[in-house]
Amino acid sequence: MALTNATNNGRAVRLAARSNTLSSPTAGLAPSYLQANLIVLPRQYATDFRLLCARNPVPCPLLAESDRPGSFNELKSYIRHPSSSSPVTVASDIDLRTDAPKYRIYKDGTLAGEAADIVDAWQPENHVGFLIGCSYSFDDALSAAGLTPRYVAQGFNVPMYRTTVPLCPAGVFVGGTVVVSMRPYRSSDITKVRDITRAFVTTHGEPIAWGWEAVSRLGIADVGKPEWGDVPLTADGKRVFGCQDTKEEDDYVPVFWGCGVTPQEAVMRANLTGTVMGHAPGHMIVLDVQDRDVFPEVRG
Amino acid sequence: MALTNATNNGRAVRLAARSNTLSSPTAGLAPSYLQANLIVLPRQYATDFRLLCARNPVPCPLLAESDRPGSFNELKSYIRHPSSSSPVTVASDIDLRTDAPKYRIYKDGTLAGEAADIVDAWQPENHVGFLIGCSYSFDDALSAAGLTPRYVAQGFNVPMYRTTVPLCPAGVFVGGTVVVSMRPYRSSDITKVRDITRAFVTTHGEPIAWGWEAVSRLGIADVGKPEWGDVPLTADGKRVFGCQDTKEEDDYVPVFWGCGVTPQEAVMRANLTGTVMGHAPGHMIVLDVQDRDVFPEVRG
Incomplete structure (x- = not known):
């Protein structure tokens, strides 16, 4: 199944991943459809993980989870349209074991490998899958407002950084810190950028920090050296953004959002x-839910 | 109306505050009844404040708010028993303008004074009152487990500190940091202390940090000099806890919780x-809700 950006919906992306036609990153695919991070845990850790998300909703917005331990195609949804009391179905035809284009498998805390699916590794009646909101979900709204994220325009992956901002611990989950994604914007556009992304309450919402002084406040050593994603470049694509000689570039400053990593x-x-x-x-x-389904302030 | 600690319920404390019989702090009054911080804002800030609480639920757990702008005795509750879908009424006979023993009034960002009530200052159809969870709510459960907080045993107010941990901003609320309360415990008791307070999800829950190394990680300059509350003392009540010569005292370390300040x-x-x-x-x-009403893991 060929994917054409302009016409994709969430299901088309999932089916392409399921059939292994798609094995590449999903940023920009199926605009306006919510994208989700996946974490699959043995059932004995599910309660603590749910609490970790509840205590840290900006970096860890929990969208849905396995309906019961072992469920990979029946989900319990936590998102709803604010004017409705019943949850929105995040996807009607979904298989958590196959519908991401690529997976990582960890054994006893160590990365054991990558895989196209996790059908064999999934343990019946034990594994619990959690879907966490992703900031790709608001990139389309930013683009529609004339504020296309630079990494999208340049065809890269968004840069992501470890910070020293502590997560609120929950049970076994102790010692974590917030991971952020970064998009450069002009200082004069930050109010607009905050206003647009504020509506996306379960996909990280408005930025958690912005400006050059935020870099040290978040404990980021070097904006030019992200821990995940691609190195950010200046608007002309020629130099690394955030290095000493590019800091004055066109009044652009780094803007940081909570990140599903x-x-x-x-x-x-x-x-x-x-x-x-x-x-x-x-x-x-990628889910069936569109941003306008759950974020009423987003222009549809 | 005389208040006897052993027999008080939440309503008795509210009525004593309403009649100005009670003008002192409420820690230890009406054990097991939830206590709440109050913030009253002009209506134009209500949406941003609600979002601030949603993005920072550990230090800012929103329990209830005015049913509509101007309401001081009809509240919309956000807490419920996990096994029920309908919210728990936080208090059936409540007046936000009179039921705290003492109030503070700020005008255009500056403290204008303290008052026994805010009946005259409350603006009809404008002011919105918010009730935020308070960690006094779990002190009784700690005491019941033989882990009486030291400040309770010594008859002081709990020490509270500014940290450098940033709050997630929300609209006009930018640049805030987390405030914490501190109770010293033995290192060997921390697992038990975490387990007991974890259940109190809307009154700050389990600690956000513990141990001497947490002090600098949170950006606290001196545990012996809290910004609010009383100076913490050693178990014998003779020296300041956290000073250089008392750090080895009986293996006690500081344990920090999110704070409704x-x-x-x-x-x-x-x-x-x-x-x-x-x-x-x-x-x-002080509310009508008891901890066991909303936190089912708390032994009643």
């Missing part, structure tokens, strides 16, 4: 026993 | 125009 990092840090799985960075599960 | 600080930092009000520190509004 945060819970993965927290899980890795907890040294859980057993098999833990997740999507490969950037290779998200 | 956080949203007050965030509001002050936002320099709002108009009249903002809150309870005076330590002088909470």
